Amino acid sequence: xxxxxxxxxxxxxxxxSLEALSExxxxxxxxxxxxxxxxxxPAGDEAASDLSKYGPARVTHLESPALAAYSAQGFxxxxxxxxxxxxxxxxxxxxxxxxxxxxxxxxxRLGVSLAADCTKVAVRDGRLVFTRPIYAGKALLTLTLxxxxxxxxxxxxxxxxxxxxxxxxxVVRREAAxxxxxxxxxxxxxxxEKGDTVxxxxxxxxxxxxxxxxxxxxxxxxxxxxxxxxxxxVGASRSAVDSGWIGHAHQVGQTGKTVSPTLYFAFxxxxxxxxxxxxxxxxxxxxxxxxxEAPIFKVADYGVVGDLFAVIPxxxxxxxxxxxx
Amino acid sequence: xxxxVFVKRVPDTESKIRIHHETKTVVExxxxxxxxxxxxxxxxxxLRLREAKGGQVTVVSVGPEEALTTLRKALAMGADEAVLxxxxxxxxxDPLRVARVIAAFVRTKHPAADLLLFGRMSxxxxxxxxxxMTAELLGLPQASVVTKLSVEGGAGTAWREVxxxxxxxxxxxxxxxxxxxxxxxxxxxxxxxxxxxxxxxxPVIPVADLGLAPEETAPQVEVAGxxxxxxxxxxxxxxxxxxEEAAAALVAALRNEAKVI
Numbered sequence: 001x002x003x004x005x006x007x008x009x010x011x012x013x014x015x016x017s018l019e020a021l022s023e024x025x026x027x028x029x030x031x032x033x034x035x036x037x038x039x040x041x042p043a044g045d046e047a048a049s050d051l052s053k054y055g056p057a058r059v060t061h062l063e064s065p066a067l068a069a070y071s072a073q074g075f076x077x078x079x080x081x082x083x084x085x086x087x088x089x090x091x092x093x094x095x096x097x098x099x100x101x102x103x104x105x106x107x108x109r110l111g112v113s114l115a116a117d118c119t120k121v122a123v124r125d126g127r128l129v130f131t132r133p134i135y136a137g138k139a140l141l142t143l144t145l146x147x148x149x150x151x152x153x154x155x156x157x158x159x160x161x162x163x164x165x166x167x168x169x170x171v172v173r174r175e176a177a178x179x180x181x182x183x184x185x186x187x188x189x190x191x192x193e194k195g196d197t198v199x200x201x202x203x204x205x206x207x208x209x210x211x212x213x214x215x216x217x218x219x220x221x222x223x224x225x226x227x228x229x230x231x232x233x234v235g236a237s238r239s240a241v242d243s244g245w246i247g248h249a250h251q252v253g254q255t256g257k258t259v260s261p262t263l264y265f266a267f268x269x270x271x272x273x274x275x276x277x278x279x280x281x282x283x284x285x286x287x288x289x290x291x292x293e294a295p296i297f298k299v300a301d302y303g304v305v306g307d308l309f310a311v312i313p314x315x316x317x318x319x320x321x322x323x324x325x
Numbered sequence: 326x327x328x329x330v331f332v333k334r335v336p337d338t339e340s341k342i343r344i345h346h347e348t349k350t351v352v353e354x355x356x357x358x359x360x361x362x363x364x365x366x367x368x369x370x371x372l373r374l375r376e377a378k379g380g381q382v383t384v385v386s387v388g389p390e391e392a393l394t395t396l397r398k399a400l401a402m403g404a405d406e407a408v409l410x411x412x413x414x415x416x417x418x419d420p421l422r423v424a425r426v427i428a429a430f431v432r433t434k435h436p437a438a439d440l441l442l443f444g445r446m447s448x449x450x451x452x453x454x455x456x457x458m459t460a461e462l463l464g465l466p467q468a469s470v471v472t473k474l475s476v477e478g479g480a481g482t483a484w485r486e487v488x489x490x491x492x493x494x495x496x497x498x499x500x501x502x503x504x505x506x507x508x509x510x511x512x513x514x515x516x517x518x519x520x521x522x523x524x525x526x527x528p529v530i531p532v533a534d535l536g537l538a539p540e541e542t543a544p545q546v547e548v549a550g551x552x553x554x555x556x557x558x559x560x561x562x563x564x565x566x567x568x569e570e571a572a573a574a575l576v577a578a579l580r581n582e583a584k585v586i
């Protein structure tokens with residue numbers, strides 16, 4: 001069995017968790033195994049029924065007063081007990097902030113290592129083989145884990161979703177034995193960013209600006225473009241962030257976030273190696289830059305040589321027209 | 326406060342990575358090594374906490390002899406002591422192994438540590454796993470990817486970045502924290518600091534002397550391949566013309582050819 005940890009937000013299952021569950025189903029199929037899903041802490045009944053469409057044989061929902069708020073310590077403890085009882089061959093996580101926080105803690109509790117932030121999973125001789133970018137994508141490491149279960153986190157936006165199908169998973173609700181006093185740190189408050197923003201790590205489309213944006217006020221132009229497109233977020237190069245033009249949560253690159261959106265726009269970004277490392281696995285890259293020699297054009301699928309302050313308004317008008325058709 | 330900061334020696338972020346295909350390792354010749362950038366935020370935070378509350382800052386690295394240079398950089402920033410946990414195994418991409426080494430060191434040499442600070446991720450193996458694993462092995466609470474930290478008495482609060490939000494985490498000490506850009510602005514070393522760091526003796530403890538069983542430090546990660554990603558074909562340039570023409574050609578290509586909008 002391959003077990004997938006399911007993350008919810010406001011009671012809804014996160015898309016990246018469904019991607020992980022879909023990939024688990026594909027690989028489990030190759031290995032002749034079943035899949036299972038696990039929800040921890042507060043989650044609605046709706047979540048369990050959403051999950052069953054992705055084919056798990058069982059959905060386990062672990063609850064306990066000690067799990068009412070997220071803590072890596074409490075969640076790892078509850079998951080480890082389930083793993084010991086059900087002996088899955090692998091445990092998958094979405095490589096979100098929570099997945100990256102929790103998966104290593106679970107692995108250590110089980111005495112096994114981890115394949116973090118994987119972009120490819122294969123099966124060879126009955127074993128899972130993971131591929132993951134290192135040096136922010138400057139190299140690709142392919143590895144197997146010698147001890148079971150194989151714990152892995154999967155990069156969001158990389159693995160395709162299965163077509164949802166009506167199916168009935170067995171849903172098991174149970175109390176997890178997590179003593180309150182064992183949890184020595186937990187989330188006490190979640191402060192959402194203003195508006196309905198999508199994080200660059202989860203966005204389908206990223207609209208990034210660099211030094212060529214010339215100042216913080218011009219990032220509003222990128223916000224405008226992002227507002228036109230579905231699941232779009234504004235990104236930035238390190239030099240724009242270091243100049244204080246936009247918050248570091250938007251930084252894409254080796255010392256920021258490594259992203260793989262469907263579409264990446266680079267406005268006024270020359271393409272320093274550490275930026276390219278963080279975004280070159282995007283499916284389609286568009287670069288707009290005044291300098292025809294800018295290295296960003298070497299990785300771009302589509303390039304426009306020109307003044308971004310003239311191109312952005314024209315692009316906005318064209319996009320509006322295209323999207324209304 | 327007794328603060329431990331864990332730092333890693335990594336290739337400069339501007340480095341081009343070359344691969345030795347037979348051994349599936351990175352060619353280290355010609356690479357410039359630095360302290361992992363995220364670790365500088367951890368060192369800086371430790372120094373600020375010491376300045377506010379007193380105590381001692383010890384920097385620790387697991388790595389080869391050459392990591393002494395990385396430790397001297399942290400000493401020059403102002404850390405009080407440094408320790409090298411000398412590891413004969415090259416980069417094994419195995420975070421559990423490193424966490425076990427660190428946990429054994431903390432248990433045997435620094436059982437009274439109040440805070441264990443790390444960078445959120447080394448810019449080498451990119452696992453972002455050692456802090457959480459160390460926390461679990463020592464039974465401590467953790468807060469990772471932290472952009473704001475406050476510690477008062479035996480407890481603390483950390484603010485951590487998640488998708489589109491900030492989580493506030495309350496924890497008791499001792500605890501494990503991993504630092505993210507935004508936490509602070511790391512200071513530069515002073516000339517005085519550099520001179521003082523040169524004179525300091527850095528104790529070297531071989532990993533084998535930490536009392537771990539050989540199977541505990543045997544890598545569990547088996548490297549099946551290491552490659553540089555396939556380089557992309559040069560793309561299509563939009564024909565020179567007015568911005569409006571370029572925008573129209575681009576949107577048409579994204580819609581009809583790439584089919585992404």
